[in-house]
Amino acid sequence: MPRFLDHASPDFEAAFAALLAAKREDSPDVDATVAAIIADVRARGDAALIELTARFDRVTLTLQTLRLRPEEVAQAADEVPDRVREALELAAARIRAYHARQIPDDAEWTDDAGATLGWRWTPVGAAGLYVPGGLATYPSSVLMNAIPAKVAGVERLAMVVPTPDGALNPAVLAAARIAGVDEIYRIGGAQAVAALAFGTDTIAPVDKITGPGNAYVAAAKRRVFGKVGIDMIAGPSEILVIADSDNDPDWIALDMLSQAEHDESAQAILVTDDAQFGRAVARAIEARLETLDRRAIAGASWRDFGAIITVPDLAVAAQLSNRVAPEHLEICVADAEAVAARITHAGAIFLGQWTPEAIGDYVGGPNHVLPTARSARFSSGLSVLDFMKRTTIARMTPAALRVIGPAAETLANSESLGAHGLSVRARLDRLND
Amino acid sequence: MPRFLDHASPDFEAAFAALLAAKREDSPDVDATVAAIIADVRARGDAALIELTARFDRVTLTLQTLRLRPEEVAQAADEVPDRVREALELAAARIRAYHARQIPDDAEWTDDAGATLGWRWTPVGAAGLYVPGGLATYPSSVLMNAIPAKVAGVERLAMVVPTPDGALNPAVLAAARIAGVDEIYRIGGAQAVAALAFGTDTIAPVDKITGPGNAYVAAAKRRVFGKVGIDMIAGPSEILVIADSDNDPDWIALDMLSQAEHDESAQAILVTDDAQFGRAVARAIEARLETLDRRAIAGASWRDFGAIITVPDLAVAAQLSNRVAPEHLEICVADAEAVAARITHAGAIFLGQWTPEAIGDYVGGPNHVLPTARSARFSSGLSVLDFMKRTTIARMTPAALRVIGPAAETLANSESLGAHGLSVRARLDRLND
Numbered sequence: 001m002p003r004f005l006d007h008a009s010p011d012f013e014a015a016f017a018a019l020l021a022a023k024r025e026d027s028p029d030v031d032a033t034v035a036a037i038i039a040d041v042r043a044r045g046d047a048a049l050i051e052l053t054a055r056f057d058r059v060t061l062t063l064q065t066l067r068l069r070p071e072e073v074a075q076a077a078d079e080v081p082d083r084v085r086e087a088l089e090l091a092a093a094r095i096r097a098y099h100a101r102q103i104p105d106d107a108e109w110t111d112d113a114g115a116t117l118g119w120r121w122t123p124v125g126a127a128g129l130y131v132p133g134g135l136a137t138y139p140s141s142v143l144m145n146a147i148p149a150k151v152a153g154v155e156r157l158a159m160v161v162p163t164p165d166g167a168l169n170p171a172v173l174a175a176a177r178i179a180g181v182d183e184i185y186r187i188g189g190a191q192a193v194a195a196l197a198f199g200t201d202t203i204a205p206v207d208k209i210t211g212p213g214n215a216y217v218a219a220a221k222r223r224v225f226g227k228v229g230i231d232m233i234a235g236p237s238e239i240l241v242i243a244d245s246d247n248d249p250d251w252i253a254l255d256m257l258s259q260a261e262h263d264e265s266a267q268a269i270l271v272t273d274d275a276q277f278g279r280a281v282a283r284a285i286e287a288r289l290e291t292l293d294r295r296a297i298a299g300a301s302w303r304d305f306g307a308i309i310t311v312p313d314l315a316v317a318a319q320l321s322n323r324v325a326p327e328h329l330e331i332c333v334a335d336a337e338a339v340a341a342r343i344t345h346a347g348a349i350f351l352g353q354w355t356p357e358a359i360g361d362y363v364g365g366p367n368h369v370l371p372t373a374r375s376a377r378f379s380s381g382l383s384v385l386d387f388m389k390r391t392t393i394a395r396m397t398p399a400a401l402r403v404i405g406p407a408a409e410t411l412a413n414s415e416s417l418g419a420h421g422l423s424v425r426a427r428l429d430r431l432n433d
Numbered sequence: 434m435p436r437f438l439d440h441a442s443p444d445f446e447a448a449f450a451a452l453l454a455a456k457r458e459d460s461p462d463v464d465a466t467v468a469a470i471i472a473d474v475r476a477r478g479d480a481a482l483i484e485l486t487a488r489f490d491r492v493t494l495t496l497q498t499l500r501l502r503p504e505e506v507a508q509a510a511d512e513v514p515d516r517v518r519e520a521l522e523l524a525a526a527r528i529r530a531y532h533a534r535q536i537p538d539d540a541e542w543t544d545d546a547g548a549t550l551g552w553r554w555t556p557v558g559a560a561g562l563y564v565p566g567g568l569a570t571y572p573s574s575v576l577m578n579a580i581p582a583k584v585a586g587v588e589r590l591a592m593v594v595p596t597p598d599g600a601l602n603p604a605v606l607a608a609a610r611i612a613g614v615d616e617i618y619r620i621g622g623a624q625a626v627a628a629l630a631f632g633t634d635t636i637a638p639v640d641k642i643t644g645p646g647n648a649y650v651a652a653a654k655r656r657v658f659g660k661v662g663i664d665m666i667a668g669p670s671e672i673l674v675i676a677d678s679d680n681d682p683d684w685i686a687l688d689m690l691s692q693a694e695h696d697e698s699a700q701a702i703l704v705t706d707d708a709q710f711g712r713a714v715a716r717a718i719e720a721r722l723e724t725l726d727r728r729a730i731a732g733a734s735w736r737d738f739g740a741i742i743t744v745p746d747l748a749v750a751a752q753l754s755n756r757v758a759p760e761h762l763e764i765c766v767a768d769a770e771a772v773a774a775r776i777t778h779a780g781a782i783f784l785g786q787w788t789p790e791a792i793g794d795y796v797g798g799p800n801h802v803l804p805t806a807r808s809a810r811f812s813s814g815l816s817v818l819d820f821m822k823r824t825t826i827a828r829m830t831p832a833a834l835r836v837i838g839p840a841a842e843t844l845a846n847s848e849s850l851g852a853h854g855l856s857v858r859a860r861l862d863r864l865n866d
Contacts, residue, residue, distance in 0.1 A: 081847075083843050084843060084844070084847045086840070087839075087840035087841075087843040087844045087847075088844065090837065090840045091840060091841075091844065094544075094546075094837070097544065098550060101540060101542075104537075107534060109534075111527075111530065111798070113527075115797065115798070116784075117531060117797070117798050117799065119799070122777050122778070124810065124811050125777070125778070125810060138848050139844070139847070139848070140844055140848065171847060207810040207811040208811045222655075222658070225655070225658075225666075226665075226666050226806070226808065228811060229808070229811035229812055232659075233658075233659050248859075248863075250859060251856065251859055251860065254852055254855050254856035254859055255856050257852035257856075258845075258850065258852040258853040258855075258856050260852070261850060261851065261852045261853070262850075288852070288855075292851055292852055292855075293849065293851040294849070294850070294851060294852070298852060336828070340826070343824065344555050344558070345555070345558070345822075345824075346824050347824065347825070348824065348825045348826075348827070349824055349825070349826045349827070350827055350828075351549075351826065351827065351828035352828050352829070353860075354828075354829045354830060354831055354833075354834050354860060355827055355828055355829040355834075356856040356857055356860065357856070358841055358845055358850075358853035358854070358856045358857050359827065359829055359834070359837070359838070359841050359857065360825075360827055361841070361845070361853060362840065362841040362844045362845065362853075363837045363840050363841045363844070364548065364550070364827045364829075364837075365544075365548070365550050365827070366550065366552070366825035366826075366827055367825065370825075371822075373659070375659065375662070376822065376824070377557065377558060377640040377822075378557050378640040378641045378661060378662035378822060379662055379822055380822040380823040380824075381823070381825055383823065385818070389778075389804075389809065389810075389811060389812055389813040390813040390814070390816065391776065391778075391779050391780065391781065391782055391809070391813075392780070392781045392782070392793075392799035392800065392803075392814055393773070393781075393782045393784065393799075394781070394782070394783055394784065394788055394792065394793055394797045394798070394799055395769070395783075395784035395785055395787075395788055396785070396787045396788040396792055396797075397787060398787055400787075401787050401788075401792070404523065404527070404792070404796045404797075405792070406520075407519070407520035407523045407524060407795065407796050408520075408524075408791055408792050408794070408795040408796045410516050410517060410520040411517070411520045411521065411524065411572070411573055411795045411796070412791055412794070412795065414514075414517045414520075414572070414604060415571050415572070415573065416726065416727070417691065417694060417695075417727070417791075418694065418725055418726040418727060419687055419690035419691040419693070419694045419721070419725055419727070419731060420691040420694070420791035420794060420795075421791070422687050422691075422721075422725075423684065423687035423688050423690075423691050423789040423790070423791045424789055424791050424792065426681075426683060426684055426687055427684065427786075427787060427789065430681075
């Protein structure tokens with residue numbers, strides 16, 4: 001049974017703290033295995049990749065078949081039903097339009113001292129996109145990772161996708177093609193992350209790796225962090241819905257189940273100011289769970305991590321939501337904007353009952369790669385900025401150096417960094433000659 | 434002796450690759466020690482902090498003295514010479530002005546489908562700032578880390594600084610005061626990082642930790658990444674100078690030495706289109722090394738990792754610089770902007786001979802916390818954005834859902850995510866009733 005919490009109850013704080021602290025992820029310690037795999041790929045390159053792929057994916061690759069040929073990609077993409085391809089194209093166009101607005105501005109100005117200052121944004125040179133194989137291959141994730149990179153101006157986008165027992169979802173290749181992925185390799189796991197980070201004879205190294213993966217992929221990304229950039233280490237998905245009684249309980253139930261069905265460790269929380277509505281949603285969830293295809297997964301998630309919380313008013317709802325810092329936040333109340341204005345930590349907000357979270361997973365436009373496990377307290381969803389970096393720029397004139405140089409010299413000397421001080425002093429002396 | 438490389442030489446590519454690959458950091462594997470320290474702080478809180486501080490810093494703290502009292506901070510700050518305090522204040526004002534321009538804009542728009550989309554930026558709730566103790570305590574680093582956090586709107590900024598044998602640099606406290614740091618604790622090492630990430634009875638946990646530290650601090654930050662946000666793991670400092678013969682060799686020598694004096698693993702590289710000028714800079718460096726206070730450190734850095742590279746023209750200089758992706762890039766040529774326009778990877782650019790890199794370390798305005806070890810390929814210097822996060826926003830209308838909902842349903846079903854599809858379908862059916 002999911003937990004029912006009432007803010008008015010004397011044990012609420014303890015129950016809510018327990019909900020926040022619930023350990024939802026069962027991530028095995030695979031670090032030693034991953035370290036060995038990375039070392040192997042660094043030492044033996046393609047040979048290691050081929051051997052590890054044979055062992056883990058039961059697929060025999062050669063130097064010629066490691067990378068998919070363009071005609072293989074085209075052919076697979078053609079197998080995708082027209083309706084799906086058209087839906088991917090609509091999604092891609094909307095994701096592209098949203099992310100195009102994220103391209104940051106360069107800046108340059110001259111200040112009172114006469115110093116010209118500013119910054120310039122440039123794209124990462126090459127990015128690698130990890131796409132899980134097997135059952136959980138989501139073409140939508142390919143769009144969500146690849147399009148921001150391409151909008152940022154990344155010239156080379158290499159994708160890796162394992163093909164366990166030779167299986168590869170054609171829709172993933174169709175999405176890659178629509179998004180403009182440049183290279184696709186039939187590899188996965190820690191070995192694929194190592195190949196992207198360090199390169200092999202066949203695969204040139206990249207500068208940044210993004211995309212979801214299992215515990216091995218996550219451990220490998222953490223290990224290569226620093227050598228290349230990585231995105232967040234994603235945890236299980238979560239949704240928090242703030243809803244008043246003026247909603248169809250079945251709609252809210254479906255929205256919550258659409259997180260629960262991702263993963264047994266996913267979490268769906270309803271916060272409502274109407275206890276009776278809360279019970280109605282709980283009943284609707286049970287009813288839907290009887291017929292849902294993924295009822296085993298969704299049911300386990302709901303049973304183990306689901307919660308329905310009753311609050312006296314919507315201000316309290318917002319406070320509790322901020323403590324959860326949910327990946328997805330649906331606000332289904334009369335004045336959703338007023339509640340949204342109180343939200344300080346959330347990955348993505350969906351306003352009003354006509355905005356089911358599933359819209360955001362596919363066609364809304366915003367990215368569906370979002371901070372999980374309370375990390376919305378300090379991080380953001382994937383964006384164009386993840387594929388760009390900023391170079392700061394400064395130009396002094398002799399006059400500007402005269403104004404601010406002496407302070408630099410003073411601080412350098414106070415930090416016992418003599419050459420720093422002298423590099424300023426030598427120039428100031430010339431000005432005084 | 435530093436390396437002299439000539440782009441025209443047949444073995445240039447091998448020599449340049451060796452320069453890029455030179456292992457400059459000797460980072461001991463302290464991960465097991467750090468894991469034990471973190472576990473201890475999580476288990477025993479303040480008691481562990483006090484015990485570890487006694488062991489590592491030889492300082493006896495109590496629950497009452499863990500945190501510096503405001504009057505202690507004020508008193509120490511008053512000890513700082515007026516000239517230094519005024520220089521810190523000038524630096525702080527300039528850093529604040531530069532970073533204030535980085536505050537990102539929120540956005541909201543309605544698209545053709547009738548969907549209202551956008552995003553909103555909010556500050557991190559609480560940030561922790563690590564400040565090294567002992568010899569390498571730099572008040573300028575306090576300003577560079579604390580001011581962006583405060584400009585971002587971070588409400589609570591907690592600083593940790595170890596006081597080995599009781600020593601604490603008053604200028605560090607003066608800088609903390611000027612920058613608006615809210616809390617200061619006398620702790621350091623992995624134990625301080627653990628306290629900031631997980632909290633103790635005395636220290637509330639933070640959401641983001643920034644600031645430089647030794648191998649223990651770096652390993653601890655890597656371990657708590659995910660629980661909290663962290664900044665880059667910094668490596669040894671580096672500078673690349675592109676200079677033509679129209680420069681004073683002594684100025685360029687001092688600029689290069691001002692990186693070399695930071696650390697025996699620092700790297701200074703000159704790229705010039707005039708071999709004779711290159712030799713003149715090398716002589717000037719040797720001359721300055723005779724009298725420099727930090728000549729032991731700077732000399733080792735220059736001897737082991739320094740390089741002077743001769744190129745046929747400035748376009749090649751820019752290409753080589755991009756392969757290095759230097760933390761600091763000085764461009765001292767007639768048309769510095771033209772060379773800068775060719776730069777794709779660099780942490781910070783300093784234009785023209787009147788802009789010694791040391792200006793950027795203190796009073797220029799841009800941040801001096803910059804990507805090292807070639808990570809400017811994928812990351813940026815510290816900024817206001819490191820202390821903020823973006824929440825995406827979407828609102829559909831019934832009409833918008835009618836336009837884009839069917840594509841979401843198609844994709845959800847193609848990914849076998851039934852509840853996702855049903856959450857859209859239930860609403861579309863209502864519209865068709």
